[in-house]
């Protein structure tokens with residue numbers, strides 16, 4: 250029956266992990282996977298997560314099904330976290346929130362909802378480049394995905410003019426997927442002024458913003474600052490969707506904790522939207538998983554745990570920002586050809602180094618350093634133990 254099914258290409262990141270694991274060199278460094286690592290290269294369970302887990306265990310909870318929309322104490326707190334404590338949209342009951350299977354599940358739920366209720370033929374615009382799964386998710390939901398200009402390889406920064414031109418050229422009413430902060434894979438975010446220009450064009454074109462927020466608090470260390478773009482668009486009167494992930498900022502990767510929010514113009518519209526998203530979510534997952542949502546809910550609703558979490562966010566983002574500074578400094582000291590300022594100007598989990606495919610291959614085979622073919626490195630893979638080796642290796646492949 251399935252003899253004619255073509256073999257799908259291997260997943261680039263998972264493939265990289267396999268190669269890394271098979272490498273027996275003591276010098277090997279994994280800069281592929283987008284997960285936080287401490288300075289010893291180990292995953293870090295946040296202390297607030299451990300405390301929340303203990304409290305959950307001790308309270309002898311049961312394991313009944315959640316409602317379709319999920320754990321209300323979690324989804325309410327998640328909405329406040331992303332939209333702000335003073336959100337007018339929340340006060341006016343114009344927000345509906347559904348617990349999702351992390352950020353991916355939120356995107357998937359949103360994509361399926363939009364496919365049913367936007368005019369037929371509505372296209373989705375994705376940044377070039379973007380997280381590899383975006384196209385897959387929207388196409389799988391039956392939506393056509395196109396690209397908007399985003400990155401300028403010459404400056405290793407944002408191509409704002411190109412981006413605005415793409416948004417102007419797209420059909421009116423397109424869905425535009427925007428990385429709320431810490432753009433993956435480039436680490437390049439618009440400034441607040443650039444966000445205003447993007448909003449101007451999107452408002453004129455009646456485009457629908459779909460924010461993907463996988464790194465709130467993880468980028469700058471400040472939960473509010475990282476939510477700027479979303480709150481700004483909503484203040485300007487946009488209706489929008491938000492896919493919110495707690496994988497990175499709470500370190501709950503495998504627990505799959507996330508939320509899909511839709512902000513509408515009126516509470517009447519929101520009631521109708523809620524009823525339809527419930528149908529879609531029921532078809533896909535019936536109801537969401539309980540454990541991770543309970544953990545997140547404990548942290549978000551307890552002022553003391555919340556304050557401790559913010560400290561951990563500053564620790565994680567601070568370590569990454571420090572690694573950026575140290576890597577740049579070493580490349581400057583080595584007088585590695587080129588300008589390396591972009592490493593400190595970029596933000597979040599990733600840096601787009603500007604290394605070309607041949608250099609990426611060379612750094613892997615010669616120096617046992619693993620990164621994706623586009624030259625993206627996960628900053629969390631760097632530590633004071635391996636940064637000299639990585640800087641010298643970059644220097645070597647850039648010169649040769």
Ligand code: PMP
Nearest residue numbers: 351352353380433461463494496
């Ligand atoms: N969007 C972006 C841009 C991401 O980088 C990620 C994580 N790699 C996600 C969404 C979703 O991740 P998760 O499903 O683990 O929350």
